[in-house]
Amino acid sequence: MAEQGGEDRVTDGAAGERGARGQAMYRKVAADLGREIGDGRYDSGGRLPTEGELAERYGVSRGTVRQAMALLRTEGLIASRRGTRRVVIGVPRPQSFGELLSFTRWARSTGEEPGGLIVATDTRLADPTERAQLRLPEGAEVHQVRRLRTLSGRPVMLERTVYPSAVGELLAGLPSDTVSYTVALEDSGVLFADAQHTIDLCRADDEDARLLGCRPGDPLLRERRVSTDPTGTPIEWSDDRYLPETVAFTVHSSAASGSLARRPAGDT
Amino acid sequence: MAEQGGEDRVTDGAAGERGARGQAMYRKVAADLGREIGDGRYDSGGRLPTEGELAERYGVSRGTVRQAMALLRTEGLIASRRGTRRVVIGVPRPQSFGELLSFTRWARSTGEEPGGLIVATDTRLADPTERAQLRLPEGAEVHQVRRLRTLSGRPVMLERTVYPSAVGELLAGLPSDTVSYTVALEDSGVLFADAQHTIDLCRADDEDARLLGCRPGDPLLRERRVSTDPTGTPIEWSDDRYLPETVAFTVHSSAASGSLARRPAGDT
DNA sequence: TAGTGGTCTAGACCACGGC
DNA sequence: CCGTGGTCTAGACCACTAA
Numbered sequence: 001m002a003e004q005g006g007e008d009r010v011t012d013g014a015a016g017e018r019g020a021r022g023q024a025m026y027r028k029v030a031a032d033l034g035r036e037i038g039d040g041r042y043d044s045g046g047r048l049p050t051e052g053e054l055a056e057r058y059g060v061s062r063g064t065v066r067q068a069m070a071l072l073r074t075e076g077l078i079a080s081r082r083g084t085r086r087v088v089i090g091v092p093r094p095q096s097f098g099e100l101l102s103f104t105r106w107a108r109s110t111g112e113e114p115g116g117l118i119v120a121t122d123t124r125l126a127d128p129t130e131r132a133q134l135r136l137p138e139g140a141e142v143h144q145v146r147r148l149r150t151l152s153g154r155p156v157m158l159e160r161t162v163y164p165s166a167v168g169e170l171l172a173g174l175p176s177d178t179v180s181y182t183v184a185l186e187d188s189g190v191l192f193a194d195a196q197h198t199i200d201l202c203r204a205d206d207e208d209a210r211l212l213g214c215r216p217g218d219p220l221l222r223e224r225r226v227s228t229d230p231t232g233t234p235i236e237w238s239d240d241r242y243l244p245e246t247v248a249f250t251v252h253s254s255a256a257s258g259s260l261a262r263r264p265a266g267d268t
Numbered sequence: 269m270a271e272q273g274g275e276d277r278v279t280d281g282a283a284g285e286r287g288a289r290g291q292a293m294y295r296k297v298a299a300d301l302g303r304e305i306g307d308g309r310y311d312s313g314g315r316l317p318t319e320g321e322l323a324e325r326y327g328v329s330r331g332t333v334r335q336a337m338a339l340l341r342t343e344g345l346i347a348s349r350r351g352t353r354r355v356v357i358g359v360p361r362p363q364s365f366g367e368l369l370s371f372t373r374w375a376r377s378t379g380e381e382p383g384g385l386i387v388a389t390d391t392r393l394a395d396p397t398e399r400a401q402l403r404l405p406e407g408a409e410v411h412q413v414r415r416l417r418t419l420s421g422r423p424v425m426l427e428r429t430v431y432p433s434a435v436g437e438l439l440a441g442l443p444s445d446t447v448s449y450t451v452a453l454e455d456s457g458v459l460f461a462d463a464q465h466t467i468d469l470c471r472a473d474d475e476d477a478r479l480l481g482c483r484p485g486d487p488l489l490r491e492r493r494v495s496t497d498p499t500g501t502p503i504e505w506s507d508d509r510y511l512p513e514t515v516a517f518t519v520h521s522s523a524a525s526g527s528l529a530r531r532p533a534g535d536t
Numbered sequence: 537t538a539g540t541g542g543t544c545t546a547g548a549c550c551a552c553g554g555c
Numbered sequence: 556c557c558g559t560g561g562t563c564t565a566g567a568c569c570a571c572t573a574a
Contacts, residue, residue: 024543044403045500050559061545066560074342074525079462079500082560083553087500089462095529100521106530135312193523194347194357199467200516201489219487219512221469232313232347232355244487248468251519252527253368255461257342259520259527261363262374292562318540329564334541350541351572 025060029068037077038092047085048078076252093250101192101227103149103157104180115150116179119211123168130162133226134234143168145181148211155212156246161238185235193230199223199249202241212243219244293328297336305345306360315353316346344520361518369460369495371417371425372448383418384447387479391436398430401494402502411436413449416479423480424514429506453503461498467491467517470509480511487512
């Protein structure tokens with residue numbers, strides 16, 4: 001009767017239902033509840049079923065239900081305290097991690113047509129900042145790509161991304177009309193697992209202005225990001241600058257965990 | 269030998285060490301490891317001890333160690349996969365949830381002297397947007413406060429915060445020189461548990477310009493936020509506008525959970 | 537093949553909220 | 556007082572990585 005599982009694809013044969021794609025049971029429970037919340041089955045502020053009820057409904061133990069709840073909590077859908085049932089505090093954000101890292105995926109999810117015009121590519125020695133961000137040794141090379149990103153033909157963002165040479169070599173072999181480097185990398189087995197973002201306001205330099213169609217000194221919303229693969233190895237460092245009125249970032253934070261922070265302006 | 273615990277203050281008598289302030293054991297383990305990571309005891313990219321080692325070191329079960337690890341993971345300090353030890357991918361951010369919501373706490377943590385000049389207060393019927401954000405019924409009243417925030421006397425941010433009337437009444441009774449409303453509210457038993465933030469770029473209106481000392485139309489970094497208490501009830505809705513070069517926001521996101529999202533520009 | 541984390545179970549006691 | 560979530564234990568099997 002033991003019910004164990006891998007993250008993907010399960011040999012199965014064990015008891016219990018399983019998510020359609022063989023996902024872990026706690027993920028299925030979380031996904032189901034998230035969907036129900038999104039469908040308005042619970043009012044905002046409404047009470048969820050108890051752990052015991054859910055455990056019985058899905059035929060799992062309380063621990064598994066709690067794992068599902070922890071997921072929903074970090075996603076900002078529910079709040080919980082001892083003594084009372086969990087309550088709904090938010091709706092599912094349709095944004096996946098993939099859509100956050102990939103301009104192409106994000107654009108498509110909003111119904112727009114993404115485009116990318118390569119402005120320049122460059123392979124050279126990493127400077128000290130790049131070495132620090134990508135955790136590279138002295139003398140290491142990096143591959144830089146600058147691309148103008150468009151939504152339905154309209155310039156929206158200028159992207160300057162630096163990759164370690166191993167990743168850069170994969171990119172160099174891609175067809176020149178590749179829209180999404182992120183997707184291409186994932187197809188090559190380079191998986192994105194974590195990212196650290198810094199969001200602030202900056203001023204357009206000459207290149208920004210020329211490509212985005214604004215004037216030097218005009219304000220831009222800047223997102224800088226270091227992404228790492230599942231082994232913790234940095235695989236990209238990017239500086240993305242958006243024209244005003246094109247994008248907003250949303251974050252959930254909670255006393256329980258907290259991934260958002262405010263910092264004095266400065267570098268990195 | 270059972271080791272259970274409340275979140276604060278524990279009757280104790282049970283086996284095992286406890287954090288100095290009677291915190292849960294898994295929080296102590298997480299805090300210890302976070303400190304060690306911050307002290308450079310593990311290289312970035314370095315491997316952590318195994319679950320078993322940590323369980324033995326602290327005299328707890330593997331489940332408790334895993335709870336601690338889950339915390340460190342959501343905080344962006346470590347990455348983990350099946351088959352290999354966890355690795356360090358980040359350093360502890362000194363920002364607590366409280367410092368994120370309270371300008372005063374944040375300023376002090378950076379060594380600056382925070383100030384707040386009340387520009388206006390207002391009690392009136394909530395407009396439809398405010399009712400939606402704070403989940404108030406038609407006809408409900410809100411209390412609005414506008415304050416100019418300063419760092420060491422220098423204007424930095426203009427804060428427009430709307431509170432439900434119950435909270436507003438608490439604020440109305442405060443001394444006029446109260447620096448931190450957030451701290452005052454917490455002292456009154458109004459606790460902050462969750463917040464949903466939206467970060468984008470906006471243009472200074474006439475009031476912004478007059479108070480912040482810039483010109484109308486100048487760019488500002490805007491953070492809008494709805495905070496809820498542990499019961500899931502919204503307790504504030506705020507629109508904070510920062511002068512450029514004063515602040516940056518940092519966020520960690522991961523494939524496992526994800527609290528950051530990118531959205532097309534628009535309302536809320 | 538051995539080491540290590542991912543998933544799950546079954547049961548226990550406790551703290552808190554609300555009736 | 557009772558319902559509910561928070562914390563913890565002890566043990567199990569599995570999937571994945573690396574030697």
